Amino acid sequence: MKKISYPLVLTSILLASFLVFMSLAGCTKTATTTAATTTTTTTTTVQPIKTYTVGLLAELTGFLGSYNTATVNEAQIAVDMVNENGGVIVGGQNYNLKLVVEDGQSTLDGTTAAANKLIFNDNVKIIIGPDAYFNSAVSGLCEQNKILHIAGYCTMQPGEMDATTTYTFLGQAASINYFTGALAYLKANYPNVKTVALAMPDDGSIPYFGAAVQKMVQAAGYTVAGSIIGYNNSAVDFSPYAAKIIATGADAVICCSGIALPNGSILKDVRDAGSNMLFVICNSTIPTDNIKVAGTTESTNVVDCSAAYIGCPNPSAILTEMIQRYQLLVGNSNAPLVTLEYANPIWELGQVLNQANSFDPAVLKNTFSNMTSIQTLYGPGTISGLKTFGINQAVSYQLPITTITNGVPTFQTWEPALVP
């Protein structure tokens, strides 16, 4: 038998260590800043008299894993902010909120299991989340068990939110909000656009969300070029979709939802194929992320209705604080990510609890649905959605509109993105 070659073993171990070091290179920064945040919290938080546990259903693993890890960090910041302002007062008693987080694994089955765990193991009466199109695994369960459910997103698929899901609220701008904002800006500022192509992820929402946006586009006086172009979120290459968009011959394409990877990739591929058509992006991804994926030279003639980002003028004071705390957490004074899918619902929950003066989900539900306005992290919010969802339980607020030319984003306006 051949003897072990120790130099070879040593070299291999060193190389392995190098690879581990490379892949964990970002860890130091995060660990340090997390510790810093903990210290800040310890020194400024008033000790709670009592604690109230709220369930947070996030997709911590799977395709949404990285994204939701960040949004859970934001949620914790929102909880800290609520608690530092005295927590919530119910029955004359101050309560600090505490999150218990379960992982939906970016699948409907996993999300159902996580929701069951929150309800039956953790015994929570309030669930925040989930993200994306996973509400259909949660809303019915919350209705059956009378659990207050404040969703972080909605793609308008059956079972997510409708007249039968009375315990479900949408606490954060969703695809329909971003689309509403972008369409209003397009109509007001681009009179030469007559035909539009529509693109969106083929995640099951095209017959519902797609049908809704198609109607809205036609109602706004545009002609929809071809049918809706549904793309595969997991596609290795998005250039076939870009080719399909260009072939419609439309004046503009609207990417109605989705995240930076597909939208930025399609933008890049449309430009690389020689087309300079107006490119409209409406989603919760900030413009700089789309630019990163698409590239500087390709990011031109773009209108983006997005989440708030650094550079949006006159953000609300709470949003400014949220951004600063997030930057402190990630240890980057320029960190742009503020999507707030879970933070906004938590911030709103604090107000609902105070106003309801109860933890009973039925009371909370009635209080929330009877409110006409609420303070969101983006500023004043309106509660609407009867025409869109069949139930008046969606929170809308202003969203930033940005144009991008040669990779440079320029803020244009805060667009009211009220969901009818």
Place this chain on the structure above:
Amino acid sequence: MPEATILLIIASIVNALVLSSMYILLALGFTFLFNIMGILNFAHGAIYMIGAYICFFLATAVGMNQWLAMLIAVAAVGLFGIFMERFAFRPFFGNINQIIVVCIGIITVLENGVSVSQGFIVQVTPPFVQGIFRVGIVSISWERVVIFLIGISLLILVLLFINKTKQGLQMRAVAQDLEGAVLQGINVHFVSALACVIACALAALAGSLMGSYLSLTPYMGQDIMIKVLEILVLGGIGSINGVLFAGLIVGTLDAVLPIMVSGTATQAIMMLIIIIILLFKPQGLFGKEVRG
């Protein structure tokens, strides 16, 4: 024929060639390992991902030229192949169950390590080349042209290496008859390590290029790995010619199907086409009887 249709056809051909070249590069590395060591390295996609991240890290955090960053990433991941061969594969040689568990372990460590350390930040390696190549009404980014040329060049080099060099012939000998190769004095461990190095280096190179062309995610290896498995099964596991031919088929289907059908249906239709082909050729297009 309308100009839009001509553009669509040309775009599809270009996309098919670029995608096929990347798929073939990856699948070739995977096939290498299977042929030499009889190992189905399911961690190949994770290796592709780590190659992309190393290139990105060197090009952005260190500020290195991206071509140099890519070369270092390829070298580092290639050498990591030695580690894999020695500690992940050799001890479990011949035991498929243990190899699968080891691969799952490698995937978990690499993907979660990157996921935890990088979080959700959109990351793209700076472009290797910029600009658009125009011929008449057709526009193609130089990046795609370069990716295709690199893919094809490497493919030719790898095939020349296998067929024309002493080490390549040794690899073929080991693949054909392990005991015979040992009796002929071929250092099987060296050949296996070399196969691992080449496989990992090819994966890292493909990852580095695609990290610039698309963007980086900790799970980017999973989707591409499905493509690799489709190519292997379709081409016939272990067949180099099969990889070339099936890579071209899968790349073409990936480029053309999204134009004809909506989003996620493309994957289902592609699998259906593969199943139909396998019904007529169960061993794959160029497959042989599986060795016992």
